[in-house]
Amino acid sequence: PAQAKEKKLTIGFVVHVVGNPFIQQIIDAAKMAAKDLGVNIKVTGPAGAEGDAQLTAVQNLAAAGVDGIATSVPSASMVNGLNAVIKSGIPIVQFNGLGEGVNAPYVGEKSTQSGRILGKMVLDKIGGTAAKGKVIVGNCYPGFPVLENRQAGVLESLKKAAGVTVVGPSDVKVDAAANFAAWQGLLAANPDALAMVGLCAPDVESIGKVNKAANNTKTIGAGYDLTAGNLEALANGSAHISLGQTPFIQGYLPVYILVDSIKNKIKINKPGFIDAGTEVVTATSVTEPFKLPALTFKDLQAMATSKTKTRKYYDPVVKGYIKNWKKNLKPVSDESA
Amino acid sequence: MTNSGAAQGSRKFKLPEETSVLVALIVLIGIVGALRPTFLKPTNLLNLAASYAIAALLAGCIVFLLSMGEIDLSFGWILNLSAVLAGISMIAGAPVWVGIVIGVAAGTAMGALNGVLTVFMRLPLIIVTLGTASVFQGVSLISNNSGSVVPTDERITQHVFFRALGGSIDTPVPIILIFVVLCFIGLHLLLHKTRFGYRILAIGSNPEAARLAGIPTKKIKIQVCALMGAVSGVGGVLFLGFRGAVDPSTGGQMLLPVVAAAIIGGTPLSGGAGTIWGSLIGAMIVGVIGVGVVFIGIDAVWGTLVTGLVILFAIGVDQVVRVRKKRAS
Amino acid sequence: MTNSGAAQGSRKFKLPEETSVLVALIVLIGIVGALRPTFLKPTNLLNLAASYAIAALLAGCIVFLLSMGEIDLSFGWILNLSAVLAGISMIAGAPVWVGIVIGVAAGTAMGALNGVLTVFMRLPLIIVTLGTASVFQGVSLISNNSGSVVPTDERITQHVFFRALGGSIDTPVPIILIFVVLCFIGLHLLLHKTRFGYRILAIGSNPEAARLAGIPTKKIKIQVCALMGAVSGVGGVLFLGFRGAVDPSTGGQMLLPVVAAAIIGGTPLSGGAGTIWGSLIGAMIVGVIGVGVVFIGIDAVWGTLVTGLVILFAIGVDQVVRVRKKRAS
Amino acid sequence: MSSILAQGVISVRSLSKRYGGVQALDNLNLDLERNIVHAIVGENGAGKSTFMKILSGGVTPDSGSISIDGVSYPEITVQLARKLGIGIMYQELRLFQHRDVLTNLFPDREIRRGPFIARKPMEEIAKPVLESIGLDVDLYATLGDLAISDQQLIELARVIIEKPKLLILDEPTSALNARESDRLLELVRQLPSQGTTVLYVSHRLDEVFAVANQISVMRNGSLVFSRPTNELDRASVIAGIVGEEKSARISSGAKSQSITTNTTTILEVKNLKNYGQIQDVNLTVNSGEIVGVAGLIGSGADELLETLFGAKPKSGGSIFLEGKERSTLSPQNSVRDKVALVPADRKRVGLMMERSVSDNLSHVAVGGHKHGTAIVTRSGLATRAKRLVERFGVKTEHVDIRVGNLSGGNQQKVVIGKWLEINPKLVLLDDPTRGVDIGAKSELFRLIREIADSGKGVLFRSTEIAELTNLCDRIYVIKNGETRREVSEVDEAELIKLINE
Numbered sequence A: 001p002a003q004a005k006e007k008k009l010t011i012g013f014v015v016h017v018v019g020n021p022f023i024q025q026i027i028d029a030a031k032m033a034a035k036d037l038g039v040n041i042k043v044t045g046p047a048g049a050e051g052d053a054q055l056t057a058v059q060n061l062a063a064a065g066v067d068g069i070a071t072s073v074p075s076a077s078m079v080n081g082l083n084a085v086i087k088s089g090i091p092i093v094q095f096n097g098l099g100e101g102v103n104a105p106y107v108g109e110k111s112t113q114s115g116r117i118l119g120k121m122v123l124d125k126i127g128g129t130a131a132k133g134k135v136i137v138g139n140c141y142p143g144f145p146v147l148e149n150r151q152a153g154v155l156e157s158l159k160k161a162a163g164v165t166v167v168g169p170s171d172v173k174v175d176a177a178a179n180f181a182a183w184q185g186l187l188a189a190n191p192d193a194l195a196m197v198g199l200c201a202p203d204v205e206s207i208g209k210v211n212k213a214a215n216n217t218k219t220i221g222a223g224y225d226l227t228a229g230n231l232e233a234l235a236n237g238s239a240h241i242s243l244g245q246t247p248f249i250q251g252y253l254p255v256y257i258l259v260d261s262i263k264n265k266i267k268i269n270k271p272g273f274i275d276a277g278t279e280v281v282t283a284t285s286v287t288e289p290f291k292l293p294a295l296t297f298k299d300l301q302a303m304a305t306s307k308t309k310t311r312k313y314y315d316p317v318v319k320g321y322i323k324n325w326k327k328n329l330k331p332v333s334d335e336s337a
Numbered sequence B, C: 001m002t003n004s005g006a007a008q009g010s011r012k013f014k015l016p017e018e019t020s021v022l023v024a025l026i027v028l029i030g031i032v033g034a035l036r037p038t039f040l041k042p043t044n045l046l047n048l049a050a051s052y053a054i055a056a057l058l059a060g061c062i063v064f065l066l067s068m069g070e071i072d073l074s075f076g077w078i079l080n081l082s083a084v085l086a087g088i089s090m091i092a093g094a095p096v097w098v099g100i101v102i103g104v105a106a107g108t109a110m111g112a113l114n115g116v117l118t119v120f121m122r123l124p125l126i127i128v129t130l131g132t133a134s135v136f137q138g139v140s141l142i143s144n145n146s147g148s149v150v151p152t153d154e155r156i157t158q159h160v161f162f163r164a165l166g167g168s169i170d171t172p173v174p175i176i177l178i179f180v181v182l183c184f185i186g187l188h189l190l191l192h193k194t195r196f197g198y199r200i201l202a203i204g205s206n207p208e209a210a211r212l213a214g215i216p217t218k219k220i221k222i223q224v225c226a227l228m229g230a231v232s233g234v235g236g237v238l239f240l241g242f243r244g245a246v247d248p249s250t251g252g253q254m255l256l257p258v259v260a261a262a263i264i265g266g267t268p269l270s271g272g273a274g275t276i277w278g279s280l281i282g283a284m285i286v287g288v289i290g291v292g293v294v295f296i297g298i299d300a301v302w303g304t305l306v307t308g309l310v311i312l313f314a315i316g317v318d319q320v321v322r323v324r325k326k327r328a329s
Numbered sequence D: 001m002s003s004i005l006a007q008g009v010i011s012v013r014s015l016s017k018r019y020g021g022v023q024a025l026d027n028l029n030l031d032l033e034r035n036i037v038h039a040i041v042g043e044n045g046a047g048k049s050t051f052m053k054i055l056s057g058g059v060t061p062d063s064g065s066i067s068i069d070g071v072s073y074p075e076i077t078v079q080l081a082r083k084l085g086i087g088i089m090y091q092e093l094r095l096f097q098h099r100d101v102l103t104n105l106f107p108d109r110e111i112r113r114g115p116f117i118a119r120k121p122m123e124e125i126a127k128p129v130l131e132s133i134g135l136d137v138d139l140y141a142t143l144g145d146l147a148i149s150d151q152q153l154i155e156l157a158r159v160i161i162e163k164p165k166l167l168i169l170d171e172p173t174s175a176l177n178a179r180e181s182d183r184l185l186e187l188v189r190q191l192p193s194q195g196t197t198v199l200y201v202s203h204r205l206d207e208v209f210a211v212a213n214q215i216s217v218m219r220n221g222s223l224v225f226s227r228p229t230n231e232l233d234r235a236s237v238i239a240g241i242v243g244e245e246k247s248a249r250i251s252s253g254a255k256s257q258s259i260t261t262n263t264t265t266i267l268e269v270k271n272l273k274n275y276g277q278i279q280d281v282n283l284t285v286n287s288g289e290i291v292g293v294a295g296l297i298g299s300g301a302d303e304l305l306e307t308l309f310g311a312k313p314k315s316g317g318s319i320f321l322e323g324k325e326r327s328t329l330s331p332q333n334s335v336r337d338k339v340a341l342v343p344a345d346r347k348r349v350g351l352m353m354e355r356s357v358s359d360n361l362s363h364v365a366v367g368g369h370k371h372g373t374a375i376v377t378r379s380g381l382a383t384r385a386k387r388l389v390e391r392f393g394v395k396t397e398h399v400d401i402r403v404g405n406l407s408g409g410n411q412q413k414v415v416i417g418k419w420l421e422i423n424p425k426l427v428l429l430d431d432p433t434r435g436v437d438i439g440a441k442s443e444l445f446r447l448i449r450e451i452a453d454s455g456k457g458v459l460f461r462s463t464e465i466a467e468l469t470n471l472c473d474r475i476y477v478i479k480n481g482e483t484r485r486e487v488s489e490v491d492e493a494e495l496i497k498l499i500n501e
């Protein structure tokens, strides 16, 4: 009864860029968690992805007196600053982007592993280890750690087929129009390519459009993220594989961990890793992690626009995997394993 | 100031000032073509041109502002918000053509707002648009709660506008390219053959002299800003049709390449002069560099360096082909 | 033009031209403070200032270029590459101080390269740095194969330079802040009290008259570019010490806020005038806006709009506090 | 020859300079004696300024040589000129608009204490110099805020502070009033005795005769003759400048011939006040009349025309054009109402320096006045330009040349031409003959008379008193911002007395 009068907790939630549909799905999930747990949440992030501005935002939330902060860590230069915040007594959970050396748990995909999965799926589609020909790889932002990891995974899987030569990785740019032009040029330069593999959100949609415009049905298109445009490309058959990073868990879990650890005085000032799972989507099948019920492609598209549907679908995960987060906490080396 | 002699002496045989950028463009295309002959296939070149068409259109229009001695930092976000509003209204049930009109009108209104603010706050447009760029981006984020606008309804996606722009209707030359080339002809005529254009250049050369000559400088400024907004609105609507979707980040990366295209094309930042065709060639140079680097297969890690060196080469051609007057900063 | 009468009469009571931005800054701090009193705690304000110190330093130096009528688009990448080279050389075994010297020297060299190119290509710096920005970024990506540079060796991380800047040594005022304020005093004196500064302002005001006065305009241009490079190099080294690491993206987003700080601070883009202190206040305004939005707890989706409106307010204060002459575009 | 050189004479041999199709200097040969005032006169575009710029290092000659104190130089750089003690006051002022007065007085010659600029000693040097030329300005005022006449004096002070051995003055009095001019001439006359040789370029022959020991006349880039002043008279100099046959046509003035019976009042000004120097100005201008405005700098005379035009805001009073009150004054409305202003500071507010003669001549007709259709063609602009170039005798190779490349006087003609193209009812001429040669000036006067005779009103301000007395039918004397007197048929001396009293 005394605790009921305690002031409502406030959680800060800092993303590396606002105005990104995928990030927005994470934010929506974080807000659902805050609602479920009865805490306040303050969401913020810089308009253009920049580590320094993001760190400043974290420091400001800390100064403004929030009780815990969840943040993505896209840059190594944020690490020292975050550790100073943790040292001052404000717990932090990382999501989506892992900062090596941050004394806080990380919720996200296994980035190298997801690259391996994507590479393997592409290989399967083009003839397995016996495949012969070119595979184009595009990296929209060379130097971004998660992308570098994914790229390493993809290349590792592709290496299994001796006959496959990798074209690239080329810098295909983030901006949608430039991204499209780059993929268009890559296909034109390599019309015999077996597959085009992107690592960022705009790629699948661009690859699909390029295939469609060239009336090309033989080149496999693969990449990341389940944005509405990407799903549309998978649906109309112009692209073939997209991996999702389960944004719901990346948003919900960090808030849950923070609230749980603050309320129950659990120390979380150590590096650790909780897998958020990888979703594998093709035109015909949708595989969700954590033994979630199978989804149809339609369900997935419907969920992308409805928060209540999403929350309902993930309810088993909230009650199981998320509630038992301490058990699922692994050493951070698992992330890039 | 004293080196104009040569230019004047050879006046009768004077090459147009766009020659040097044109040479740079041809050399670049030649190099990429020599390394990867498929690059020169007409379909490839047309497709490449089409995917840079919107940026080129904006580069053509920013020449109006540069000629007036101003810069707009917000046009990328005007493009974004126009596309978002057009998309939202279509999804909400408006006929596609109505959505298009809403998009262009919204762009025009935003541009006009920039103009009114710059005139009444008596501040350079660059300072005003530092603020309005964030405002437009902010409104766009709020309009669709940071999500993408993706019309999926067949009524919309199968509309002739989306099919023509999206490439579902086969034409020897992409529709968007034809449209943008027509716009360029219009922009060129407007700047160099009309009173409106004359006044813009007069304001850019000497604002106080223009005012004393009875030119309504405030009105013209607002009109040029509105024009930039309208063209950005058109760009937004084209983007929606071309791509079939708008992301919250659409347009955010446009500022530098678009302005680069205009200044590589030969329009000085100091006002009083401008070349629409140069801007088109500049946009094509930016496009060829962007695509050429991936086309040749340069590794992602090296791509940026090569891009930089090629830009330096492209602007350096000016030194060899000495037709252009020195460009003021 | 001939209204000097009034100006002469009131000379003794003339407010400094920085007054209006100062008022804007105070009002903004007041608003945030009123909504969240903890904002006004000295430690908070000092920390806030510290995290914007590097951007402020660059804003102070870009005034030199703006005063000369030029803009450098590459300084963010000079900062990046300087920091990367400093970090790499430390990791490779060079003593920390040697790494620092390498970083600053590299920055100076890059700046000088910009200057030499702009003088010898006879092109505005903005065009040249369009190319060199990519070159510097490209070299940075290659230097560390697209990875972050993170010195982990105790020899480095426990060095007094890293400890002092990184905040491990407790001082009432952050070291970086003291350093940057000293730099500002130096920059102010250099621009407004030395012949070098006079020459810069003369070139910016009337390049032809400057040449005729015997000012070696080419040499000065190269020197100013080198200075910008050197300060960017210092910025890079400070960043490395302050954050303990450099990312491939570091510096990439600096251009707009830094130039915005300088022009909000009152330095026109047209050359011939500049205020170092205004630039400092401008940088603080940019900082307070960025921080205030977070501090007050405005949701991410609304944050951008609010930022835009506040920028418009900050530049609009000029209208109310009419001390500044009209700023040329 | 060698003996002359030994005496330390500057001599110039076959100096040539070509700008595109224009031979600005054509095998010029000239010897300058030490410690005298040597005047150079000639038509607009004769090459005077080009010659001066070559001597001072601003322009590199194509061929020829210059020897100074027996040392021959193929060309002179700015730095060399400074070392040799050559100082120049440019015709087109080379000042820094954004900087304060003191800074403009020591361009790159600042006095320093340690690494820092020391303003106090510079102030101490500057103050007496400014006093000697009769300029009273705040040393810390921004130069761009000052009147053009003050700026011209600052340019003069700048070069005097350098204490040059050879002082080149390129039309130093073109923006100055009688009083300032007199003071300047006084100063120049004393310089030879202090060891300074003066090269004095001017279109004002009275001044030339008053100050020069030697007069050289240039035409088309070459020397016509160079003789001691006492061997010359006005007529022979004019003949040298414009050629024998043309000189006969030059008259000094052109008073209204026929007093037209049906005059109407074009302009009526009642109790005009502005935010600056004008307190209470009342005047009328009738059709067919040329009305003069005379006053000292700062009296309000120099602000009056801009205020009437709407370029400067008025704060009170009323202005009637053909009986109709003009309540909202603005340049735009003035153009609509066919009121023209030829501004005093042509370089800053009259011309688009980087654009062509042709573009400039359409500035008002196309830009302001909405003349013709909304379509503007190059050939349309060129046709208009060619007609105006012909009518005003603008010396230019062709109409596509950058206006900034024209000689000063020809630039002035472009400004006048662009305004007369809209056929104004009321023409406000603010010192329109600044830098115009005598031939062109008499053409200009004839033209102004023609404008008036065609039933228009002309309000004319000039810094040259003789112009006012020769040309104007009536003259208003303005003092302390008020119209004190209206006079007609006065002579120069009388008017000067009235202005100064």
Ligand SMILES: Nc1ncnc2c1ncn2[C@@H]1O[C@H](COP(=O)(O)OP(=O)(O)OP(=O)(O)O)[C@@H](O)[C@H]1O
Residues within 6 Å of the ligand: B001, B002, B004, D019, D020, D022, D023, D024, D042, D043, D044, D045, D046, D047, D048, D049, D050, D051, D091, D395, D404, D405, D406, D407, D408, D409, D410, D435, D437
């Ligand atoms: N920078 C330039 N570019 C091209 N032509 C020029 C340039 N400077 C001068 N000229 C031309 O050279 C000729 C001589 O010009 P200059 O200025 O020496 O004449 P001026 O005798 O000083 O005339 P004014 O009395 O009008 O000042 C003119 O025809 C002028 O148009």
Ligand SMILES: Nc1ncnc2c1ncn2[C@@H]1O[C@H](COP(=O)(O)OP(=O)(O)OP(=O)(O)O)[C@@H](O)[C@H]1O
Residues within 6 Å of the ligand: C195, D108, D109, D110, D111, D112, D125, D161, D162
């Ligand atoms: N007009 C002047 N009147 C009086 N003293 C002057 C004047 N101009 C310069 N000086 C003094 O003469 C000194 C030398 O001047 P100078 O122009 O040669 O400087 P400098 O040291 O050679 O410049 P730099 O090294 O930048 O070329 C100055 O420091 C100044 O004190």
Ligand SMILES: [Mg+2]
Residues within 6 Å of the ligand: D048, D049, D050, D091, D170, D407, D408
């Ligand atoms: Mg001259």
Ligand SMILES: [Mg+2]
Residues within 6 Å of the ligand: none
């Ligand atoms: Mg020296």
